[in-house]
Amino acid sequence: MTYHTARRRALGLVSSLALFGALATGAHSQAAPHPGASNAFSTTHFWDDLQLDYLPGDTWERLRDNLQWQDRSHDARVQHWIEYYRGNPSNVVEIIERARPWMAWINEKVETRGLPGEIALIPFVESSFDPTARSHRGAAGLWQFMPGTGDALGLSRLNGYDGRLDVVASTEAALDYIELQAEQWYEGDLELSLAAYNAGAGTVNRARHAASARGEPTDYWHLQLPNETMQYLPKLNAIAAIIADPEAHGVELPEIDDAPTFAKVTVEAPINLAQLATVSGMDQAELSALNPGLTNGSAHPATAEVVLVPIEHEDAVLAHLTAPLPPGPGTGAEQYVVVRGDSLSSIAALHGSSVEEIRQQNGLNGDVIHEGQRLDIPRRSLAAR
Template sequence: MTYRTTRQWTLALAGGIALIGALSATSPTLLASPHPGAAPAHSSHHFWDDLNLEYLPGDAWERLRDNLEWHDRRHDARVQEWIDHYRANPGNIAEIIERARPWMAWINEQVELRGLPGEIGLIPFVESSYDPLARSHRGAAGLWQFMPGTADALGLHRHNGYDARLDVVASTQAALDYIELQAEQWYEGDIELSLAAYNAGAGTVNRARHAAAASGAPSDYWHLQLPSETMNYLPKLNAIAAIIDDPEAHGITLPEIDDAPAFAKVPVTAPINLAQLANTTGVNHTELAALNPGLTNGTASPATVDEVLVPIEQEEAILAELRAPAQSTPHEGAQYLVQRGDSLSAIAGRHGISVAELRRHNGLSGDVIHTGQQLEIPRRSLAAR
């Protein structure tokens, strides 16, 4: 079956063709784990477990089920093989779902807004085990596993302590754009072929289609001769969808996830240090950092990003802190514990202040500091107001 998208493109047609041409000329852009259920080692406890969220009877899973479209694919023998694989490893699926908790509802919403099959929201299960910090040995990174060249072509920049491939909001929008754009440009709206190209590269898929046509064979995804990783790509995706659609039948217990985003977007109008923001507002720093994995040095600047993500239930308190006038007492500030390898210049840069100011604030006469030393960071550097 062919699925046609209806979203109006913001890219001009010529620009879209140029983009696809550049991407299709490269080697495969993304890496899918050979065993998507085999997630990286993590503690069984996640800080999201401690959030005091009130779950609604109609949760994110119900919304996802309503948008699943590829039910017929589950009868394919390859899909059944992967269903059996996942059923034999239910703990891995459960752990991946825990990592998906803060993102699932929002990604479901983005997929739904574009009129795409709900299965698209499960691609991070296959690509990264839903780990925003996942990196492959081939250089792919993030929830959607973008290679550097593909990321550059899609505007996912990496500079000044920021990697947009790790930014869940930015990378999700880019991934959905990419999937839709390839479907329209190459495959007459066929999302399944676009997903194959997402994994293997459009050049690989197009060559396989030309070979199939030359031999008189069908040229849809399920009949093509593609690399084994790509031939397993959609079976894995459909197997995960089948399990989520009826978890009890497959021996899987899904945690309840509210059908509303777990985070809010706060505009960045001045430099923000996440550690200091957490310290002054009482927000869990680990939680705040996990919501902003693209901020690789823990700071946000208007020159780099437009917004940071914060826990939805603490949005008002954080906004109030960022909008508060500068304190009149210059020596009120956050504490920083010097780590191995730190220098005054590095610490000052991370907090958006000068070395001279850091020296003066802490009564230092030189640049010598030692591991374990406690420095006070001027409060006004949390956001240069």
């Protein structure tokens, strides 16, 4: 099985040595726009990129249409996990509710690549669909990327941005890496690639060599691997079997529409999430939950490519971001409204200014500011707009 994506071909340039022993996958960083890019803000949602003739409907029906490994449900290990999940239906529902903002979008990405639908459920096993999940070993995000693998794939983790926590970036990178490993090591065998995703390619390759030396099959289901990896695909296949026929397994799945839940706003200038939520009438917690990769609550074009906003607020957000800020009383200044948690240093960093410039512009003798206060920001510091 061969998959052709532009991103996979780009990842082929990554050193296989750097990826060989990785424990988990990594994500691409959200590259900054070209310095000559237009200053006009724009928004897109995932249907803009849809390459299939498909009308929005039910997420679970669409996923069922793409499941390809249902014959594995008879395996004893899969049956064990089916019984486990059946015995904890409330836990299954809780995890699926957490997946609500992302499930339809991930489905679409998996489908456009021609991958088995089961792969859309990997975050169920990896992180319980929690984009902020962190393991004791250092993995983070929906797809549980280890720092080393993320670094090898160009994942940015600086200036208030962590691509491992960015659902858009991490999903694309996870699918890229799964495809890359399948082709590089396993002649397109995605099950072996998923085992390597969990245990590292080195561990899986050594297990295959040992099995071959014993004259045994070298597919995933016959290998001797670490216990966690031995259970990895059975867990994935078990939850897929339940979703394929929830009624037969005594689980009532929450309904999730197969429709856009978020829009992507291009970051052409610094964006403060708290301020954006206030002026656009959004719930700040909801906006932050859609953007877990923005670890300091703001996006800068040097590190983040997009900000996600609830689809129902798309028009209000775009109207705010494209409207010029009112001029301040000082010459050559624009205004910024202080939100909870702001400091002069964070505001200066957000706008490419300095604390001293903001003090001078506003006649401040110290660093004390308060929520709702309007500050004049020197216009030259907003040149990124």
